[in-house]
Amino acid sequence: MLWNPLEIARRLRKIGLIGIGQRNAHYVLMHNPRKFYPRVDDKLITKKLAIEAGLPVPELYAVVREEHEIAELHEKIKHRDSFVVKPAHGSGGDGILVIHGRRGDKYRRANGALMSREEFEHHLSNGLSGLFSLGGQPDHLLVEYCVKFDPVFERVSFKGVPDVRIIVFLGYPVMAMIRLPTRLSDGKANLHQGAIGVGIDLPTGITKRGVWGTEIIRDHPDTENSIIGLTIPRWDELLHMAARCFELSELGYIGVDFVLDRDHGPMILELNARPGLSIQMANGNGLHPRLAKVEALAAAERLSKDPAERVAFAKANFPTTG
Structure with a gap:
């Protein structure tokens, strides 16, 4: 019709x-x-x-503002099996990385796939450069509690x-x-x-x-x-x-x-x-x-x-x- x-x-x-x-x-x-x-x-x-x-808001574990802080983040979150990385100025869910566990030095994503340290760092570097932010402007990243x-x-x-x-x-x-x-x-x-x-x-x-x-x-x-x-x-x-x-x-x-x-x-x-x-x-x-x-x-x-x-x-x- x-x-x-x-x-x-x-x-x-x-x-x-x-x-x-x-x-x-x-x-x-x-x-x-x-x-x-x-x-x-x-x-x-x-x-x-x-x-x-x-x-109430999800607990904040770390904020990443500079490239050199990406490598330092591994140490800051070494005792966290699960967490979420979000671009501060992201929209529509773009750039959000959900980690649900680890295997050795790799991070396990929400879909079950493993992510190497290099892939993890590359994703965060893209976030800092503004790949996921409103207007493509340089951004900072929040690392916070992963909601259950x-x-x-x-x-x-x-x-x-x-x-x-x-x-x-x-x-x-x-x-x-x-x-x-x-x-x-x-x-x-x-x-x-x-x-x-x-x-x-x-x-x-x-x-x-x-x-x-x-x-x-x-x-x-x-x-x-x-x-x-x-x-x-x-x-x-x-x-x-x-x-x-x-x-x-x-x-x-x-x-x-x-x-x-x-x-x-x-x-x-x-x-x-x-x-x-x-x-x-x-x-x-x-x-x-x-x-x-x-x-x-x-x-x-x-x-x-x-x-x-x-x-x-x-x-x-x-x-x-x-």
Whole structure:
């Protein structure tokens, strides 16, 4: 069946989907002062701000800023069997190296492949040169704790660690999803690389439906287990932490990414000043009606300074429908 483009546009408007142009013009540019972008674009600054605010983050083992520090890193992490290397200004999961073990002087990657010291050093050198960073600028690298995901996700994830994204507007959580790694995404929780986005009902923390590329799905393609009806552990904690990131970042429109560690519970992974819009497809709901409700509060000068009140408003007003 062929759809008329005008009919498609009408249907999209009806459910309140926003596009990149609208997101940039009405939310990112209007509510995200550029002077605060380093707070979310640099993962090291984000981590320090979160720690100062009393919000949990993965433990930092080392920071690599210069080429000579790469060789020194082997000694610093010799007692760590697992860790993650991340470019501080990376985006879309590019350049992230997950180590799950060792064999002799080699590092074992998350996919089971062994990596020699030379290959390891070459990857880090590429990261410092800016190969994985926004704009290709020289970067620094974070070496941190490797998350062990909560057992609730064992049946719906392929090798990697799932993460939860919550969109926050003027301090109010407005939409959420969990991203599940697949074989296609090589164990990474990145939708553009083939991970699954699963919408989460904001009031309850229960998963509602999933999207894999352009396909609406109910089961994980690799494990064949249902991705519908999962209850996200410690959901209220995640919502409250997300709401507090408004004050932490001083940005009005952000995506907050969390991981749920089996030993340490919820931890903030990173913040994003330009969160993608596929979260709408994962939920089968558009962002616009929810953002408009928060804008109405702002127009009436009724925005709350209390994160708990903002979470209560979100749970009362933003259920996932359909």
